[in-house]
Amino acid sequence: MHEMALAESILTTLQEQARQHDYARVRTVWLEIGPLASVEEESLRFSFDVVVKGTLADGARLEIETSPAQAWCLSCCKSVAVVRRFDACPECGGHQLQMTSGDELRIKELEVD
Amino acid sequence: MDFGAGPARAHAPGLSQTRMVQIEQDILAKNNAYAAANRACFDAAGILALNVVSSPGSGKTTLLVATIELLKTQVPVAVIEGDQQTSNDAERIRATGVPALQINTGKGCHLDAHMVGHAVETLRPADGAVLFVENVGNLVCPAAFDLGEAHRVVVLSVTEGEDKPLKYPDMFASANLMLLSKVDLLPHVDFDAKACVANARKVNPRIKVIEVSAKTGAGMAAWIAWLQAARTLAFPSGEVAAATR
Ligand SMILES: Nc1nc2c(ncn2[C@@H]2O[C@H](COP(=O)(O)OP(=O)(O)OP(=O)(O)O)[C@@H](O)[C@H]2O)c(=O)[nH]1
Ligand SMILES: [Mg+2]
Ligand SMILES: [Zn+2]
Numbered sequence: 001m002h003e004m005a006l007a008e009s010i011l012t013t014l015q016e017q018a019r020q021h022d023y024a025r026v027r028t029v030w031l032e033i034g035p036l037a038s039v040e041e042e043s044l045r046f047s048f049d050v051v052v053k054g055t056l057a058d059g060a061r062l063e064i065e066t067s068p069a070q071a072w073c074l075s076c077c078k079s080v081a082v083v084r085r086f087d088a089c090p091e092c093g094g095h096q097l098q099m100t101s102g103d104e105l106r107i108k109e110l111e112v113d
Numbered sequence: 114m115d116f117g118a119g120p121a122r123a124h125a126p127g128l129s130q131t132r133m134v135q136i137e138q139d140i141l142a143k144n145n146a147y148a149a150a151n152r153a154c155f156d157a158a159g160i161l162a163l164n165v166v167s168s169p170g171s172g173k174t175t176l177l178v179a180t181i182e183l184l185k186t187q188v189p190v191a192v193i194e195g196d197q198q199t200s201n202d203a204e205r206i207r208a209t210g211v212p213a214l215q216i217n218t219g220k221g222c223h224l225d226a227h228m229v230g231h232a233v234e235t236l237r238p239a240d241g242a243v244l245f246v247e248n249v250g251n252l253v254c255p256a257a258f259d260l261g262e263a264h265r266v267v268v269l270s271v272t273e274g275e276d277k278p279l280k281y282p283d284m285f286a287s288a289n290l291m292l293l294s295k296v297d298l299l300p301h302v303d304f305d306a307k308a309c310v311a312n313a314r315k316v317n318p319r320i321k322v323i324e325v326s327a328k329t330g331a332g333m334a335a336w337i338a339w340l341q342a343a344r345t346l347a348f349p350s351g352e353v354a355a356a357t358r
Contacts, residue, residue: 002222002254009140021134031140038253038283074318085282086315095315099286105140105257113131 003040006105007047013107014057023112026057030109032065036085036102069102144258147226151233151261159241159348161340164262166284168277169250171270172294172327174202177245179327181209183337184243188344191238193246195224202247212236223254226261241348243340252281263347270295271302275309282316290321292336297326 014026029048033039045062052058068081073089074096080089082102088095139145155162165173174194181190192213194202203215214236216228229246238244246262248255267288269277272295278285285291291313293306310322323339325332 002257005221005223005225005254006140006257009143012143013136013138013140017134017136017138021136023132023134027131036283038256085286086279086312096318098318103283107136107138107140110134110136111131112134 003043004047004051006039006044007051010048010107011051011055011057014052014110015055017110018056018112021110021112023110024056025113026060026110027113028061028063028111029057029107030063030065032067032104032106032108034069034102034104035066035083036069036099037105039105065108067101067104070100071097071102072100073097141257141259144226147230148259148261151226151230152263154230154233155244155261155263156347158238160238160244161242161264161344161347162244162246162260162262163340164246164248164255164260164265165268166248166252166255166265166288167250167268167270168252168273171250171268171273173247173250173268174205175327176268176292176294176325177247178205178209179330179333180245180336180340181206181211183333184340185209185211187341189239189242191236191242191244193224193229193232193236193244195228195247195249197221197249212238218249222249222251223258224248224260225258229260243344252277252284256281256283256287264289264343266290266292268292268294269309271298271304271306275305275312278309278313278316285313285320286316288317288320290323290339293322293324295326295328296324296331297329 041064048062052060070079071082073080073092075094076089076091079100080091089097167173177192184190190211192206192211194206194213194215195218196202197218200215203213206213214232216224216232218224246260265288267284269291271293313320323332323335325336
């Protein structure tokens with residue numbers, strides 16, 4: 001599904017940054033992927049391996065970091081941790097939640113040479 | 114968990130020539146930049162762009178055809194059709210007399226902002242137009258791709274089950290409006306519309322809901338009124354007039 005598009009997008013970024021940061025090979029890519037980003041980790045790993053074949057990132061390792069999602073509860077007026085989008089507020093049980101984080105899809109850092 | 118440490122990052126000088134590069138870049142940055150460009154172009158021309166998403170066969174094209182029949186005498190309308198194959202949907206739209214362009218995504222399961230930008234250059238919607246973008250039928254992937262639309266409209270037909278908002282929360286969370294379609298079939302299916310709306314509000318407390326049937330015309334007036342209100346809100350009359358001139 002769209003993990004392939006994401007993998008292609010990651011590769012484009014790696015190629016663009018190669019000029020700017022003057023590297024020839026990418027060894028490791030650190031990604032931050034929120035639990036609500038609807039990314040299937042295994043599918044992304046598979047797509048990435050396929051997409052980078054024969055490029056500067058051939059064989060590169062993906063390190064994926066995930067932090068818990070946060071939401072703002074309109075009833076409690078505070079930030080609470082949630083696991084899924086439609087979870088109830090863990091404090092008051094209500095559904096007046098505004099997601100504030102959890103859909104991150106970011107390249108954080110690279111190990112290059 | 115401490116992401117700052119760990120063996121993968123510990124450098125043993127002399128052992129390897131590798132170095133770390135901080136880049137902090139959004140994976141969708143490129144799409145988001147194209148989306149921002151589209152949005153700026155729509156705003157400048159007073160175009161109200163709507164990204165219409167749903168699972169396959171929810172009735173998007175049928176609904177657009179019925180909508181266009183009601184709307185085309187009031188405002189200019191244009192349509193971008195996204196499909197993996199075929200240009201059937203664009204042909205159905207063109208039969209109403211409004212311009213439509215088909216984008217075939219091939220293997221791609223969603224439209225992205227770059228494709229839409231190109232389509233807009235070719236289609237050239239009139240200033241002040243309502244531009245409908247019918248996305249590829251898929252409740253997962255299009256959620257992540259901003260096209261530069263003013264509003265995202267998710268269509269859910271009553272034959273699909275009231276649990277869909279919970280199964281595909283990202284799509285319903287990112288939409289402004291849910292059109293509950295094919296409501297003429299309600300007497301024939303076990304579909305709890307109330308439960309469906311409650312589910313949608315669980316993932317998106319602010320989502321608006323309009324029940325429609327392209328077949329009987331039920332709810333169409335409310336949907337057209339929503340469109341006109343969205344247009345007025347985005348482009349207070351003076352601006353649309355100025356853009357149209
Ligand atoms: N009963 C009833 N059937 C409808 C209605 N709207 C659409 N349909 C039927 O639903 C089927 C799919 O309609 P389409 O308009 O092609 O659906 P779509 O969402 O554009 O489909 P894709 O573009 O393939 O994802 C067709 O057989 C339509 O006749 C409606 O309001 N009531
Ligand atoms: Mg269609
Ligand atoms: Zn609460």
